[in-house]
Amino acid sequence: MLESEHRALYKRIRDQPLFKATSNDEFTALIAECELRYYQKSEKIFFFTTADDGLFLILEGSAEVFIENKKGLSVLLEVLQEGEIIGFSNIAHYLEKADRPLDKHRLELEIMEDSYCLQIPASVIKKRLVDNSVREFILRKMAIRLGNVYASLGEQVKLADEWGESEQFVRRARDLMSSPAITIHKDASVEEIANSMIEQSISSVMVVDDAKKLVGLITEKDLVQRVIASGRTSPLKARDIMTKKLFTVSQDAYYYEVLSIFYKYGVKHLPVVKDDSLVGVLTFHNLLSKRDRGSMSVLNTIEISSYENLPIVKEAIYDVLSNLIQDEISTIHTLEIITRLYDRLARHCVKLAVQSLEMHGEGLPPVPFSWYQMGSGARGEQFMVTDQDHFLVYADPKDKHERERSDKYFALLGEEIVIHLEKAGYARCAGKMMPNEAIWRGSLSDWQKRLQTWAIKATDEHILLGYNFLSFRFLYGESALNDRFKGMVQNQLKSSQTFLYYMALKEKDHPVPRFNESFFSLFRGKEQREMIDIKLHALFPLHHCLQILGVLRNIIGDKPMNLIDGLVEKKELSAEFADDIRHAYEVALSARIQMSWKKHLRGETYTTKIKFSSIRRWQRAELKTMLNIVHSLQSHLLAKL
Structure with a gap:
């Protein structure tokens, strides 16, 4: 010392x-x-x-x-x-x-x-x-x-x-923050800063510029270290002693996500923002005084997991899911929370895959890449680990040598990602929609040619691929490449109206059941009279209609709820109709989750079929209303043909 x-x-x-x-x-x-x-x-x-x-x-x-x-x-x-x-x-x-x-x-x-x-x-x-x-x-x-x-x-x-x-998975930063945050101008003197802290009984102040934009943070420790201990005699202002490298958190971030930032970066004061505006402040001490650190266990389990112990992560997430279901948290809210945890797990698997290739002498990625999920994971509906659905995009190589190196590297990475996700509990996709298959990886140009081929040859297989592809969501990699990829997809789909037309015709061939007649008379056969497939009769039609309407309105790569909001904003859907669709979507998801979770607890095979004898009359009525709304959405799309 x-x-x-x-x-x-x-x-x-x-x-x-x-x-x-x-x-x-x-x-x-x-x-x-x-x-x-x-x-x-x-x-x-x-x-x-x-x-x-x-x-x-x-x-x-x-x-x-x-x-x-x-x-x-x-x-x-x-x-x-x-x-x-x-x-x-x-x-x-x-x-x-x-x-x-x-x-x-x-x-x-x-x-x-x-x-x-x-x-x-x-x-x-x-x-x-x-x-x-x-x-x-x-x-x-x-x-x-x-x-x-x-x-x-x-x-x-x-x-x-x-x-x-x-609680720790439901409460958000806006529920816990001190608001409004006490601010001071960047040109304020040290005396003004100290007096403000004393008067307000606070241990930090936020520093703003002339436009009220957050530019720094000053804590009691900053005053001690940068003013008193430094021994400087010249007049100091806020801009001279503030911490300029700031970590902020969205007001919509969950309690456990806020805790993760505190632990990861070792900060004790965290400004809370809405868009780019300062709306409050959270302190580490105050946050922890409201709840114990148990909520951090699942995050720690994900972040520190190696290939060998990836299987334990699924059970940690299932524990959270069990609590959310038991506490009767809304379905949409539950899925949003669980999706964020699964997203962390998926990103961690990709990160481990990249590290694995480097350890085996394959080096780092030769060009930037982006990794995308499809299916239920991309839509934010995956409450239990299912099969894999994802693809890889990488930047166009500069020359032949880089092309060969990139193709080889990303073929290996595609396989490595699949292996890591499989270790975490994700079964390999029966339809082979994974980047260890050449069709589900490629450069930006490769993907453009692929989409062109699907559009020119609108076969049933290509339409099915299009449906699955259009549910994509960016999860890992370079954001700039993702922006270029989304821009390419939007431009390609604009010139592929015939392909969208054929996709919409598929909806015409598979109408959602209506309930003007007796509920059971719509289904033929003994087994069908007793069952309804929530995925086939509700969720798939709803997603397909939203996807096609989204493409027509230049909205792609988003979750269903965000798609609905975007379609309202673009005047494609009325606010009232959108509310009906949101309700129908939640009813369908809730029915699926409740039924599947009970089967999981009993150790039974997972299914999306609902047996009517197992549900109450009011639940049947709710399903009837839900399917009628999805049918109306389908009719709305078909009217545009």
């Missing part, structure tokens, strides 16, 4: 209320019994194993405090910042008034950033408790801690009543 750092730490200890009133000799004697320790980030400390461990003071850095629950899992109690102390629960024991409460529990500290900490043993605490000022200090600290405990407990009880185990 540098001499200057040693002096700074010594001064912080000397200024602590526990030691402040002591003489130099007394302080020297007491500090000799204490132990100054340095810990590295992520280091774990098993503290409070005995009553003699005393108090633990964070001099520099921060740490998380965990306690082991009945299942043997660590649950987050609190986050300790610089100057904070843990161990006050032992005070009653030192005064011989109560048994030591932590004898029944296992407490653990995890260091969040490199830290200097002081362990103050029980022997020192007992000697200092005779001083009234020390007793008042400890009483004050314990009162504050008790208040925080009750506030946190009340918040968790409230959230448990409202959301159950799903």
Whole structure:
């Protein structure tokens, strides 16, 4: 440790209320019994194993405090910042008034950033408790801690009543942020910044420019390090001391996604934005005080998984799905949450595939590439792991040599992605719609020629390929290449109106059942009278109609709900009709999820067919209304032929 750092730490200890009133000799004697320790980030400390461990003071850095629950899992109690102390629960024991409460529990500290900490043993605490000022200090600290405990407990009880185990996956940044965020102009003086923090009782301010655009962030730590500790005498302004590299979060981000940013980047203050406008701020400490770290487990499981342990990720996501279904979270909301988790898993598999090729001597991708999902995963409907549906696009090589290298590399990458997804639980596609097949990978030019071929030869096979392709969604790779690819697809489809016409005719050949007659008279045969296929009779027609209408209105590569919004914006659908379609879509998905999840729990084969004898009359009526709405959408498309 540098001499200057040693002096700074010594001064912080000397200024602590526990030691402040002591003489130099007394302080020297007491500090000799204490132990100054340095810990590295992520280091774990098993503290409070005995009553003699005393108090633990964070001099520099921060740490998380965990306690082991009945299942043997660590649950987050609190986050300790610089100057904070843990161990006050032992005070009653030192005064011989109560048994030591932590004898029944296992407490653990995890260091969040490199830290200097002081362990103050029980022997020192007992000697200092005779001083009234020390007793008042400890009483004050314990009162504050008790208040925080009750506030946190009340918040968790409230959230448990409202959301159950799903709270961390349902709450969004906008529900948790402090708003409005306190801002200050980039030319504000240090005095103005400090006064603003004191007046507002906040630990950070957002810095904005003349246009009210967010340009920086200033925390109490910035003031200490960049003003007081720097020793600069010249006048400083906000722009001189602010942190310019900002991490922001959308107001629509989920609780667990916000936590992921805090952990990944090690920040403690996070501006919340809507589009590009600042709407609030979240602090790490406040966020964690509302819920334990259990919501992070599934993210950690995904992000740290290797090829060997990819299979455990599926079960982690299924646990989340089970909680969402049990807590009766809406179907659309449930699928949005689960889709984000599956997207993380899929991206992680592609990343691992690229790393695998590099480890085996194939190097890095020779040209930029983009990876896309199709089918239920792309539409955001995949609530349980199904089969694979995806393709690869890579930039046009510059010459013959680069072409050969690119074709070889992406053939290997296509196979490697399929292998990794298979390891994660995704079965190989029976129709071979995966990039280990030449038809589902290629350069930008290859894909343009492929689409031209489909359009010129509008066979049943090509129309089927077109339906599947048009559900694509960009998930991994270079955004600039994705923009060029989407632009190419839009231009190609504009000149392929005949192909779209034939796609629409397919809908005419497969009309959605209507219910002007008896419900069961529409289906022929004993088995058909008892069953309806939610995928065949509802979801496929709905998706196909939205896809074709989207292409006609220059909207591609989006989820169904976003497609509906886009079609309303383009005046293709009325707002009222769009609401009906959204409702029909949710009814169809809800029926599919509830039925399939029950079969999954019973260990039965997954199916999209609904047996009428297994549902109630009101559910039949709801299905009837839903199918009538999908039929109306189909009629709307056919009217445009």
